[in-house]
Amino acid sequence: MTYCVGLKLNHGLVFMSDTRTNAGVDNFSTTKKMFTWEVPGDRVITVMTAGNLATTQALISLLEERSKRPSERSPTILEQPTMFQVARLVGSTLKEVIADSAGEGQAASAGFKASVIVGGQIKGGLPTLFLIYPEGNFIEVTDDAPFFQIGEAKYGKPILVRGYEPDLSFADTIKLLMVSFDSTIKANLSVGLPLDLQVYENDSFTVAEQARIEADNEYFQTISQGWGEALRTALMHLPSYQRS
Amino acid sequence: MTYCVGLKLNHGLVFMSDTRTNAGVDNFSTTKKMFTWEVPGDRVITVMTAGNLATTQALISLLEERSKRPSERSPTILEQPTMFQVARLVGSTLKEVIADSAGEGQAASAGFKASVIVGGQIKGGLPTLFLIYPEGNFIEVTDDAPFFQIGEAKYGKPILVRGYEPDLSFADTIKLLMVSFDSTIKANLSVGLPLDLQVYENDSFTVAEQARIEADNEYFQTISQGWGEALRTALMHLPSYQRS
Numbered sequence: 001m002t003y004c005v006g007l008k009l010n011h012g013l014v015f016m017s018d019t020r021t022n023a024g025v026d027n028f029s030t031t032k033k034m035f036t037w038e039v040p041g042d043r044v045i046t047v048m049t050a051g052n053l054a055t056t057q058a059l060i061s062l063l064e065e066r067s068k069r070p071s072e073r074s075p076t077i078l079e080q081p082t083m084f085q086v087a088r089l090v091g092s093t094l095k096e097v098i099a100d101s102a103g104e105g106q107a108a109s110a111g112f113k114a115s116v117i118v119g120g121q122i123k124g125g126l127p128t129l130f131l132i133y134p135e136g137n138f139i140e141v142t143d144d145a146p147f148f149q150i151g152e153a154k155y156g157k158p159i160l161v162r163g164y165e166p167d168l169s170f171a172d173t174i175k176l177l178m179v180s181f182d183s184t185i186k187a188n189l190s191v192g193l194p195l196d197l198q199v200y201e202n203d204s205f206t207v208a209e210q211a212r213i214e215a216d217n218e219y220f221q222t223i224s225q226g227w228g229e230a231l232r233t234a235l236m237h238l239p240s241y242q243r244s
Numbered sequence: 245m246t247y248c249v250g251l252k253l254n255h256g257l258v259f260m261s262d263t264r265t266n267a268g269v270d271n272f273s274t275t276k277k278m279f280t281w282e283v284p285g286d287r288v289i290t291v292m293t294a295g296n297l298a299t300t301q302a303l304i305s306l307l308e309e310r311s312k313r314p315s316e317r318s319p320t321i322l323e324q325p326t327m328f329q330v331a332r333l334v335g336s337t338l339k340e341v342i343a344d345s346a347g348e349g350q351a352a353s354a355g356f357k358a359s360v361i362v363g364g365q366i367k368g369g370l371p372t373l374f375l376i377y378p379e380g381n382f383i384e385v386t387d388d389a390p391f392f393q394i395g396e397a398k399y400g401k402p403i404l405v406r407g408y409e410p411d412l413s414f415a416d417t418i419k420l421l422m423v424s425f426d427s428t429i430k431a432n433l434s435v436g437l438p439l440d441l442q443v444y445e446n447d448s449f450t451v452a453e454q455a456r457i458e459a460d461n462e463y464f465q466t467i468s469q470g471w472g473e474a475l476r477t478a479l480m481h482l483p484s485y486q487r488s
Contacts, residue, residue, distance in 0.1 A: 171485040174485040175485050179482075231478060234471075234475060239466060241419050
């Protein structure tokens with residue numbers, strides 16, 4: 001399992017992903033699920049992946065043109081004119097990888113599936129996010145649905161629904177995401193620290209912040225411990241149930 | 245889908261279940277999922293069910309001995325000497341119903357499955373809770389795992405993990421459960437109001453409180469609206485993220 005969130009604010013985009021990958025509880029390790037293509041002044045494109053690790057690694061390798069010699073590579077993701085075209089490229093590549101794994105004439109089995117969040121901005125266009133399905137089609141973020149989650153989305157969703165505001169600061173958004181990830185990590189062994197974090201500020205065409213939050217990160221510990229206390233206080237302040 | 249929680253406190257048991265049943269989003273209705281057998285002074289047994297509605301209704305009908313004429317019924321659930329025996333009876337009946345539906349020589353398909361929470365107290369024994377699997381086996385509540393959830397458990401789990409204390413009052417436990425149910429209802433259309441609520445106080449051998457929380461219930465509305473506000477306040481009071 002995996003947990004990734006991509007979130008659109010009025011002034012930018014924030015991405016967070018965990019790094020745990022596992023095949024059963026007795027076989028887990030750490031792997032990056034967040035990948036960035038940056039051409040300062042022209043574009044920043046961030047991709048986060050969930051699902052079959054062979055599928056997602058193949059997807060990223062193909063996007064990076066690792067099938068070509070290093071000297072001949074010119075990743076097409078860097079040549080797309082719009083984020084919509086980037087989403088189409090990622091979607092069709094993903095579909096192709098899954099179809100390859102599933103074998104000829106055979107619909108993709110659940111086992112090879114993967115989902116992807118793609119976000120960023122290309123000069124001349126607006127910053128945006130896409131959620132790409134294993135079938136290769138995709139949806140775009142809207143004001144009504146301003147964030148996407150992939151992987152183990154349920155535990156961490158209620159706090160996002162309640163806490164998200166389009167005008168949150170980056171610092172507060174990171175706090176909100178840490179609470180959402182902490183709730184998920186506490187409930188599902190297959191989601192784990194460290195976390196990867198990335199912040200993009202509208203029209204900057206460069207990554208504003210990139211960080212790896214390790215298990216011993218002091219701020220994460222503060223949030224994790226403080227949140228339990230804060231929740232209990234919040235509960236305490238709601239009126240008590242009275243028998244009717 | 246369904247959402248039911250059974251929770252053990254130092255001084256009693258609290259049960260809550262939703263009432264939505266559906267076969268696709270275009271076909272839903274209200275059905276009771278909480279059933280109680282009470283012999284004042286001797287025992288109170290509460291059963292909550294999640295899963296295939298035909299399976300769970302057949303289970304309850306068999307436990308009530310509806311296969312016999314009304315005059316000849318003497319439900320064996322009322323004759324078990326201990327809660328452990330009650331759990332075994334419910335488990336074996338559940339297994340039998342699923343095996344019947346799945347047909348001869350055929351393992352039960354997921355489609356007929358159901359899970360059950362059984363709780364209560366029988367004179368001479370302690371109050372307790374069991375979680376019964378479709379296979380008929382079961383686990384008992386412990387101090388380390390003091391509550392059981394069945395159905396759509398994920399959205400509402402983080403707040404239970406954070407808010408539960410064994411010495412919570414009944415009123416505060418009901419508040420906590422309402423927050424957990426509200427988070428779930430907000431996220432999953434297949435869980436819906438009204439809610440059924442039941443409270444059992446240790447060694448009382450009678451139901452302390454039984455209520456149906458309708459959609460227009462004033463207290464539920466207060467909690468649902470207040471909780472969003474309380475969460476945002478709680479978030480606000482946690483320290484802000486500082487770039488390291």
